Amino acid sequence: MAVTTRRADAQRNIAAILTAAADCLGRDPGASTSEIAKAAGVGRVTLYGHFPSRAELVDAVFVQAIATGEETLGQVDLTGDPRDALTRLIESSWHLVDQYRALLLAAQDALPPGRVQELHADPMARVERLLERGRSENVFRTDLPTSWLVSVMHNVMHGAASEIQAGRITSDQAAPYITATLLAAFTPPQSE
Amino acid sequence: MAVTTRRADAQRNIAAILTAAADCLGRDPGASTSEIAKAAGVGRVTLYGHFPSRAELVDAVFVQAIATGEETLGQVDLTGDPRDALTRLIESSWHLVDQYRALLLAAQDALPPGRVQELHADPMARVERLLERGRSENVFRTDLPTSWLVSVMHNVMHGAASEIQAGRITSDQAAPYITATLLAAFTPPQSE
Numbered sequence: 001m002a003v004t005t006r007r008a009d010a011q012r013n014i015a016a017i018l019t020a021a022a023d024c025l026g027r028d029p030g031a032s033t034s035e036i037a038k039a040a041g042v043g044r045v046t047l048y049g050h051f052p053s054r055a056e057l058v059d060a061v062f063v064q065a066i067a068t069g070e071e072t073l074g075q076v077d078l079t080g081d082p083r084d085a086l087t088r089l090i091e092s093s094w095h096l097v098d099q100y101r102a103l104l105l106a107a108q109d110a111l112p113p114g115r116v117q118e119l120h121a122d123p124m125a126r127v128e129r130l131l132e133r134g135r136s137e138n139v140f141r142t143d144l145p146t147s148w149l150v151s152v153m154h155n156v157m158h159g160a161a162s163e164i165q166a167g168r169i170t171s172d173q174a175a176p177y178i179t180a181t182l183l184a185a186f187t188p189p190q191s192e
Numbered sequence: 193m194a195v196t197t198r199r200a201d202a203q204r205n206i207a208a209i210l211t212a213a214a215d216c217l218g219r220d221p222g223a224s225t226s227e228i229a230k231a232a233g234v235g236r237v238t239l240y241g242h243f244p245s246r247a248e249l250v251d252a253v254f255v256q257a258i259a260t261g262e263e264t265l266g267q268v269d270l271t272g273d274p275r276d277a278l279t280r281l282i283e284s285s286w287h288l289v290d291q292y293r294a295l296l297l298a299a300q301d302a303l304p305p306g307r308v309q310e311l312h313a314d315p316m317a318r319v320e321r322l323l324e325r326g327r328s329e330n331v332f333r334t335d336l337p338t339s340w341l342v343s344v345m346h347n348v349m350h351g352a353a354s355e356i357q358a359g360r361i362t363s364d365q366a367a368p369y370i371t372a373t374l375l376a377a378f379t380p381p382q383s384e
Contacts (some may be wrong), residue, residue: 029305105305113221113297114358141376147360148369151351159347166306168339177340184333185377 014050016040021061022103029106033057058103058110062119065103069096070122078126082134086186087179089130093123094157094175101161108158117154124150131186141188153182206242208232213253214295221298225249250295250302254311257295261288262314270318274326278378279371281322285315286349286367293353300350309346316342323378333380345374 020040024031033054037047051057076092078085097104107116117124127150134140140149160174169177212232216223225246229239243249268284270277289296299308309316319342326332332341352366361369 108300109305113301114354117354117358144369144372145361148355148373151355151360152348152373155347155351155354156344159343162306162309162347163340163343166309168343169337177336180336180381181340181344181377184379184381185373187376189372189376 010050013040013042013046017042017047017050017057018061018064021057022064025058025061025103025106026100027102029102029109031106055110055112058106059115059119061103062107062111062116065100066119066122069100072096073123073126078130082130082137082139083183085130086134086183089127090153090157090179090182091175094160094178097157097161098164098171098174101164104158104161105165116158117151120154124154127153134186138188140186143189149186152185156181156185202242205232205234205238209234209239209242209249210253210256213249214256217250217253217295217298218292219294221294221301223298247302247304250298251307251311254295254299254303254308257292258311258314261292264288265315265318270322274322274329274331275375277322278326278375281319282345282349282371282374283367286352286370289349289353290356290363290366293356296350296353297357308350309343312346316346319345326378330380332378335381341378344377348373348377 017036017040021031021036024036024039033047033051034044036057037044040047047057051060073089073092073096076085076089078089104116107119128146131140131146131149135142135146157178160169160178163169164171164174209228209232213223213228216228216231225239225243226236228249229236232239239249243252265281265284265288268277268280270281296308299311320338323332323338323341327334327338349370352361352370355361356363356366
Protein backbone atom coordinates (compact mmCIF):
# COMPACT_ATOMS: atom_id res chain seq x y z
CA MET A 1 0.00 0.00 0.00
CA ALA A 2 2.78 2.40 1.02
CA VAL A 3 4.73 1.38 -2.06
CA THR A 4 1.71 2.05 -4.30
CA THR A 5 1.24 5.49 -2.73
CA ARG A 6 4.93 6.32 -3.16
CA ARG A 7 4.72 5.24 -6.79
CA ALA A 8 1.62 7.38 -7.38
CA ASP A 9 3.36 10.33 -5.71
CA ALA A 10 6.41 9.85 -7.91
CA GLN A 11 4.29 9.73 -11.05
CA ARG A 12 2.44 12.88 -10.01
CA ASN A 13 5.73 14.65 -9.32
CA ILE A 14 7.23 13.59 -12.65
CA ALA A 15 4.13 14.81 -14.49
CA ALA A 16 4.19 18.13 -12.59
CA ILE A 17 7.94 18.60 -13.29
CA LEU A 18 7.53 17.86 -17.02
CA THR A 19 4.57 20.23 -17.33
CA ALA A 20 6.40 22.98 -15.43
CA ALA A 21 9.60 22.40 -17.44
CA ALA A 22 7.73 22.61 -20.76
CA ASP A 23 6.12 25.82 -19.57
CA CYS A 24 9.32 27.45 -18.17
CA LEU A 25 11.60 26.39 -21.07
CA GLY A 26 8.89 27.48 -23.52
CA ARG A 27 9.12 30.99 -22.08
CA ASP A 28 12.89 31.06 -21.41
CA PRO A 29 15.31 28.56 -23.04
CA GLY A 30 17.72 29.26 -20.17
CA ALA A 31 15.25 28.47 -17.36
CA SER A 32 17.06 26.86 -14.39
CA THR A 33 16.11 23.65 -12.58
CA SER A 34 15.40 25.78 -9.47
CA GLU A 35 12.78 27.80 -11.34
CA ILE A 36 11.30 24.62 -12.79
CA ALA A 37 11.16 22.89 -9.39
CA LYS A 38 9.46 25.96 -7.90
CA ALA A 39 6.91 26.12 -10.75
CA ALA A 40 6.22 22.39 -10.30
CA GLY A 41 5.73 22.81 -6.56
CA VAL A 42 8.45 20.27 -5.69
CA GLY A 43 11.84 20.59 -4.01
CA ARG A 44 15.09 20.53 -5.99
CA VAL A 45 16.04 17.23 -4.34
CA THR A 46 12.82 15.66 -5.65
CA LEU A 47 13.48 17.08 -9.12
CA TYR A 48 17.05 15.75 -9.17
CA GLY A 49 15.77 12.40 -7.87
CA HIS A 50 13.80 12.00 -11.09
CA PHE A 51 16.06 13.96 -13.49
CA PRO A 52 19.70 13.78 -12.32
CA SER A 53 20.77 16.65 -14.62
CA ARG A 54 19.17 19.62 -16.36
CA ALA A 55 20.08 18.00 -19.70
CA GLU A 56 18.09 14.87 -18.81
CA LEU A 57 15.07 17.01 -17.96
CA VAL A 58 15.35 19.02 -21.21
CA ASP A 59 15.68 15.74 -23.09
CA ALA A 60 12.51 14.33 -21.47
CA VAL A 61 10.53 17.51 -22.24
CA PHE A 62 11.75 17.40 -25.82
CA VAL A 63 10.78 13.73 -26.21
CA GLN A 64 7.29 14.64 -25.02
CA ALA A 65 7.04 17.61 -27.42
CA ILE A 66 8.07 15.42 -30.36
CA ALA A 67 5.43 12.83 -29.38
CA THR A 68 2.74 15.54 -29.23
CA GLY A 69 3.92 16.90 -32.58
CA GLU A 70 3.76 13.44 -34.11
CA GLU A 71 0.02 13.30 -33.37
CA THR A 72 -0.48 16.50 -35.37
CA LEU A 73 1.82 15.48 -38.24
CA GLY A 74 0.14 12.08 -38.50
CA GLN A 75 -3.04 13.88 -39.59
CA VAL A 76 -1.46 15.76 -42.51
CA ASP A 77 -2.76 14.53 -45.88
CA LEU A 78 0.33 13.27 -47.72
CA THR A 79 -1.50 11.85 -50.73
CA GLY A 80 -1.75 13.48 -54.17
CA ASP A 81 0.87 15.70 -55.84
CA PRO A 82 4.08 15.25 -53.79
CA ARG A 83 4.87 18.99 -54.08
CA ASP A 84 1.48 19.93 -52.62
CA ALA A 85 1.87 17.24 -49.95
CA LEU A 86 5.33 18.59 -49.05
CA THR A 87 3.90 22.11 -48.83
CA ARG A 88 1.24 20.89 -46.38
CA LEU A 89 3.82 18.95 -44.36
CA ILE A 90 6.15 21.97 -44.18
CA GLU A 91 3.28 24.19 -42.97
CA SER A 92 2.31 21.80 -40.18
CA SER A 93 5.93 21.07 -39.25
CA TRP A 94 6.80 24.75 -39.19
CA HIS A 95 3.82 25.48 -36.93
CA LEU A 96 5.29 22.96 -34.46
CA VAL A 97 8.87 24.25 -34.73
CA ASP A 98 7.54 27.76 -34.16
CA GLN A 99 5.40 26.70 -31.20
CA TYR A 100 8.34 24.88 -29.61
CA ARG A 101 10.95 27.44 -30.69
CA ALA A 102 12.22 28.30 -27.18
CA LEU A 103 12.32 24.62 -26.21
CA LEU A 104 14.27 23.86 -29.39
CA LEU A 105 16.86 26.48 -28.44
CA ALA A 106 17.05 25.04 -24.92
CA ALA A 107 17.61 21.56 -26.39
CA GLN A 108 20.22 22.72 -28.91
CA ASP A 109 22.05 24.40 -26.03
CA ALA A 110 21.72 21.67 -23.37
CA LEU A 111 21.86 18.40 -25.33
CA PRO A 112 24.97 16.84 -26.91
CA PRO A 113 25.58 17.49 -30.65
CA GLY A 114 23.38 15.31 -32.86
CA ARG A 115 20.84 14.54 -30.12
CA VAL A 116 18.21 17.05 -31.35
CA GLN A 117 18.33 15.47 -34.81
CA GLU A 118 18.24 11.96 -33.29
CA LEU A 119 15.05 12.85 -31.41
CA HIS A 120 13.49 13.90 -34.74
CA ALA A 121 13.73 10.33 -36.11
CA ASP A 122 9.94 9.91 -36.49
CA PRO A 123 9.14 13.23 -38.21
CA MET A 124 12.22 12.76 -40.41
CA ALA A 125 11.09 9.26 -41.42
CA ARG A 126 7.76 10.75 -42.54
CA VAL A 127 9.56 13.34 -44.69
CA GLU A 128 11.75 10.58 -46.10
CA ARG A 129 8.75 8.49 -47.20
CA LEU A 130 7.17 11.48 -48.94
CA LEU A 131 10.43 12.39 -50.68
CA GLU A 132 10.90 8.78 -51.81
CA ARG A 133 7.42 8.79 -53.35
CA GLY A 134 8.12 12.11 -55.08
CA ARG A 135 11.41 10.73 -56.41
CA SER A 136 9.71 7.63 -57.81
CA GLU A 137 7.25 9.95 -59.58
CA ASN A 138 10.11 12.11 -60.95
CA VAL A 139 8.83 15.15 -59.07
CA PHE A 140 11.80 15.37 -56.70
CA ARG A 141 15.46 15.12 -57.69
CA THR A 142 17.25 11.76 -57.51
CA ASP A 143 20.81 13.00 -58.09
CA LEU A 144 21.25 13.54 -54.32
CA PRO A 145 20.51 10.94 -51.60
CA THR A 146 17.12 11.16 -49.86
CA SER A 147 18.85 11.35 -46.46
CA TRP A 148 20.65 14.50 -47.64
CA LEU A 149 17.39 16.12 -48.77
CA VAL A 150 15.82 15.25 -45.39
CA SER A 151 18.74 16.88 -43.57
CA VAL A 152 18.43 20.00 -45.77
CA MET A 153 14.77 20.30 -44.79
CA HIS A 154 15.63 19.80 -41.11
CA ASN A 155 18.40 22.42 -41.19
CA VAL A 156 16.52 25.03 -43.23
CA MET A 157 13.50 24.69 -40.95
CA HIS A 158 15.46 24.94 -37.72
CA GLY A 159 17.56 27.74 -39.25
CA ALA A 160 14.32 29.67 -39.73
CA ALA A 161 13.78 29.50 -35.95
CA SER A 162 17.19 31.17 -35.47
CA GLU A 163 16.33 33.82 -38.07
CA ILE A 164 13.18 34.68 -36.12
CA GLN A 165 15.14 34.73 -32.86
CA ALA A 166 17.61 37.16 -34.52
CA GLY A 167 14.68 39.33 -35.66
CA ARG A 168 15.50 38.97 -39.37
CA ILE A 169 12.22 37.32 -40.39
CA THR A 170 8.76 37.09 -38.82
CA SER A 171 6.99 33.91 -37.84
CA ASP A 172 4.46 34.45 -40.67
CA GLN A 173 7.17 34.72 -43.34
CA ALA A 174 8.89 31.50 -42.33
CA ALA A 175 6.56 28.85 -43.83
CA PRO A 176 6.37 30.47 -47.31
CA TYR A 177 10.15 31.10 -47.31
CA ILE A 178 10.91 27.52 -46.28
CA THR A 179 8.48 26.12 -48.86
CA ALA A 180 9.85 28.29 -51.70
CA THR A 181 13.41 27.32 -50.78
CA LEU A 182 12.86 23.58 -50.42
CA LEU A 183 10.61 23.08 -53.46
CA ALA A 184 13.33 24.74 -55.57
CA ALA A 185 16.11 22.76 -53.88
CA PHE A 186 14.26 19.44 -54.36
CA THR A 187 13.23 19.96 -58.02
CA PRO A 188 15.12 17.73 -60.48
CA PRO A 189 17.88 19.75 -62.22
CA GLN A 190 17.17 20.86 -65.82
CA SER A 191 13.40 20.82 -65.23
CA GLU A 192 11.20 23.79 -64.31
CA MET B 193 61.08 46.06 -16.54
CA ALA B 194 59.33 43.49 -14.33
CA VAL B 195 56.01 44.69 -15.75
CA THR B 196 57.27 44.27 -19.33
CA THR B 197 58.44 40.73 -18.55
CA ARG B 198 55.11 39.85 -16.94
CA ARG B 199 53.30 41.21 -19.96
CA ALA B 200 55.51 39.19 -22.32
CA ASP B 201 54.92 36.08 -20.18
CA ALA B 202 51.18 36.66 -20.28
CA GLN B 203 51.22 37.06 -24.07
CA ARG B 204 53.27 33.88 -24.45
CA ASN B 205 50.86 32.00 -22.19
CA ILE B 206 47.79 33.26 -24.04
CA ALA B 207 49.33 32.23 -27.37
CA ALA B 208 50.26 28.79 -25.98
CA ILE B 209 46.75 28.30 -24.54
CA LEU B 210 45.04 29.31 -27.80
CA THR B 211 47.29 27.02 -29.86
CA ALA B 212 46.76 24.11 -27.46
CA ALA B 213 42.99 24.75 -27.33
CA ALA B 214 42.71 24.82 -31.14
CA ASP B 215 44.64 21.55 -31.24
CA CYS B 216 42.71 19.78 -28.44
CA LEU B 217 39.24 20.99 -29.53
CA GLY B 218 40.13 20.11 -33.12
CA ARG B 219 40.65 16.51 -32.03
CA ASP B 220 37.87 16.32 -29.42
CA PRO B 221 35.02 18.88 -29.27
CA GLY B 222 34.57 17.93 -25.60
CA ALA B 223 38.21 18.58 -24.57
CA SER B 224 38.36 19.96 -20.99
CA THR B 225 40.21 23.04 -19.80
CA SER B 226 42.46 20.74 -17.73
CA GLU B 227 43.58 18.89 -20.88
CA ILE B 228 44.09 22.20 -22.68
CA ALA B 229 46.12 23.70 -19.80
CA LYS B 230 48.28 20.56 -19.72
CA ALA B 231 48.85 20.64 -23.49
CA ALA B 232 49.74 24.34 -23.25
CA GLY B 233 52.21 23.68 -20.43
CA VAL B 234 50.48 26.08 -18.03
CA GLY B 235 48.56 25.57 -14.79
CA ARG B 236 44.76 25.73 -14.65
CA VAL B 237 44.94 28.89 -12.54
CA THR B 238 46.94 30.59 -15.29
CA LEU B 239 44.43 29.42 -17.91
CA TYR B 240 41.45 30.67 -15.89
CA GLY B 241 43.31 33.92 -15.29
CA HIS B 242 43.18 34.59 -19.03
CA PHE B 243 39.95 32.76 -19.91
CA PRO B 244 37.55 32.79 -16.92
CA SER B 245 35.34 30.07 -18.44
CA ARG B 246 35.64 27.24 -20.98
CA ALA B 247 33.08 29.07 -23.14
CA GLU B 248 35.29 32.17 -23.29
CA LEU B 249 38.24 30.04 -24.38
CA VAL B 250 36.18 28.26 -27.06
CA ASP B 251 34.93 31.67 -28.23
CA ALA B 252 38.50 33.01 -28.52
CA VAL B 253 39.67 29.94 -30.48
CA PHE B 254 36.68 30.27 -32.79
CA VAL B 255 37.34 33.97 -33.39
CA GLN B 256 40.90 33.05 -34.38
CA ALA B 257 39.72 30.26 -36.72
CA ILE B 258 37.29 32.63 -38.45
CA ALA B 259 40.07 35.19 -38.90
CA THR B 260 42.35 32.54 -40.44
CA GLY B 261 39.50 31.39 -42.68
CA GLU B 262 38.87 34.96 -43.80
CA GLU B 263 42.41 35.11 -45.22
CA THR B 264 41.65 32.07 -47.39
CA LEU B 265 38.19 33.24 -48.45
CA GLY B 266 39.53 36.68 -49.36
CA GLN B 267 41.53 35.03 -52.12
CA VAL B 268 38.57 33.32 -53.83
CA ASP B 269 37.84 34.81 -57.27
CA LEU B 270 34.28 36.13 -57.00
CA THR B 271 34.20 37.78 -60.43
CA GLY B 272 32.47 36.41 -63.55
CA ASP B 273 29.32 34.26 -63.66
CA PRO B 274 27.76 34.50 -60.15
CA ARG B 275 26.87 30.78 -60.22
CA ASP B 276 30.49 29.81 -60.92
CA ALA B 277 31.68 32.30 -58.30
CA LEU B 278 29.26 30.82 -55.74
CA THR B 279 30.50 27.33 -56.59
CA ARG B 280 34.10 28.43 -55.91
CA LEU B 281 33.09 30.17 -52.68
CA ILE B 282 31.17 27.09 -51.48
CA GLU B 283 34.18 24.85 -52.20
CA SER B 284 36.57 27.06 -50.22
CA SER B 285 34.08 27.65 -47.42
CA TRP B 286 33.32 23.96 -47.15
CA HIS B 287 37.02 23.15 -46.96
CA LEU B 288 37.21 25.46 -43.92
CA VAL B 289 34.04 24.12 -42.27
CA ASP B 290 35.39 20.60 -42.77
CA GLN B 291 38.83 21.50 -41.39
CA TYR B 292 37.29 23.16 -38.32
CA ARG B 293 34.46 20.62 -37.96
CA ALA B 294 35.32 19.49 -34.41
CA LEU B 295 35.85 23.10 -33.29
CA LEU B 296 32.48 24.03 -34.81
CA LEU B 297 30.79 21.28 -32.78
CA ALA B 298 32.60 22.50 -29.64
CA ALA B 299 31.40 26.04 -30.33
CA GLN B 300 27.80 25.00 -31.05
CA ASP B 301 27.83 23.09 -27.77
CA ALA B 302 29.61 25.64 -25.56
CA LEU B 303 28.48 29.02 -26.88
CA PRO B 304 25.06 30.63 -26.39
CA PRO B 305 22.46 30.23 -29.20
CA GLY B 306 23.12 32.60 -32.11
CA ARG B 307 26.78 33.23 -31.16
CA VAL B 308 28.25 30.87 -33.82
CA GLN B 309 26.28 32.66 -36.53
CA GLU B 310 27.25 36.08 -35.06
CA LEU B 311 30.94 35.11 -35.31
CA HIS B 312 30.38 34.34 -39.01
CA ALA B 313 29.50 37.97 -39.77
CA ASP B 314 32.48 38.51 -42.14
CA PRO B 315 32.12 35.34 -44.25
CA MET B 316 28.36 35.88 -44.36
CA ALA B 317 28.81 39.48 -45.56
CA ARG B 318 30.96 38.14 -48.43
CA VAL B 319 28.21 35.67 -49.42
CA GLU B 320 25.66 38.47 -49.19
CA ARG B 321 27.63 40.69 -51.60
CA LEU B 322 27.92 37.88 -54.15
CA LEU B 323 24.24 37.01 -53.88
CA GLU B 324 23.28 40.69 -54.31
CA ARG B 325 25.35 40.86 -57.49
CA GLY B 326 23.73 37.64 -58.78
CA ARG B 327 20.30 39.04 -57.99
CA SER B 328 21.01 42.27 -59.88
CA GLU B 329 22.06 40.12 -62.87
CA ASN B 330 18.85 38.00 -62.60
CA VAL B 331 20.91 34.87 -61.92
CA PHE B 332 19.71 34.41 -58.33
CA ARG B 333 16.11 34.69 -57.13
CA THR B 334 14.79 37.99 -55.78
CA ASP B 335 11.47 36.70 -54.40
CA LEU B 336 13.16 35.89 -51.05
CA PRO B 337 15.33 38.31 -49.00
CA THR B 338 19.11 38.05 -49.43
CA SER B 339 19.53 37.57 -45.65
CA TRP B 340 17.31 34.49 -45.88
CA LEU B 341 19.39 33.01 -48.72
CA VAL B 342 22.58 33.67 -46.71
CA SER B 343 21.09 31.86 -43.70
CA VAL B 344 20.08 28.92 -45.92
CA MET B 345 23.69 28.63 -47.14
CA HIS B 346 24.99 28.84 -43.55
CA ASN B 347 22.57 26.19 -42.29
CA VAL B 348 22.98 23.77 -45.20
CA MET B 349 26.76 24.00 -44.94
CA HIS B 350 26.87 23.49 -41.18
CA GLY B 351 24.23 20.78 -41.50
CA ALA B 352 26.64 18.93 -43.81
CA ALA B 353 29.17 18.85 -40.95
CA SER B 354 26.54 17.09 -38.79
CA GLU B 355 25.77 14.65 -41.63
CA ILE B 356 29.46 13.71 -41.78
CA GLN B 357 29.60 13.40 -37.98
CA ALA B 358 26.59 11.03 -38.19
CA GLY B 359 28.35 8.99 -40.90
CA ARG B 360 25.65 9.60 -43.53
CA ILE B 361 27.87 11.39 -46.05
CA THR B 362 31.62 11.59 -46.62
CA SER B 363 33.70 14.74 -46.56
CA ASP B 364 34.25 14.43 -50.35
CA GLN B 365 30.52 14.29 -51.09
CA ALA B 366 29.70 17.40 -49.09
CA ALA B 367 30.88 20.19 -51.44
CA PRO B 368 29.10 18.84 -54.55
CA TYR B 369 25.92 18.11 -52.53
CA ILE B 370 25.93 21.60 -50.99
CA THR B 371 26.57 23.23 -54.39
CA ALA B 372 23.83 21.24 -56.16
CA THR B 373 21.38 22.06 -53.37
CA LEU B 374 22.11 25.78 -53.10
CA LEU B 375 22.33 26.54 -56.83
CA ALA B 376 18.87 24.97 -57.22
CA ALA B 377 17.52 26.76 -54.14
CA PHE B 378 18.86 30.15 -55.32
CA THR B 379 17.70 29.91 -58.96
CA PRO B 380 14.81 32.26 -59.83
CA PRO B 381 11.51 30.32 -59.91
CA GLN B 382 10.08 29.49 -63.37
CA SER B 383 13.56 29.57 -64.95
CA GLU B 384 15.84 26.58 -65.58
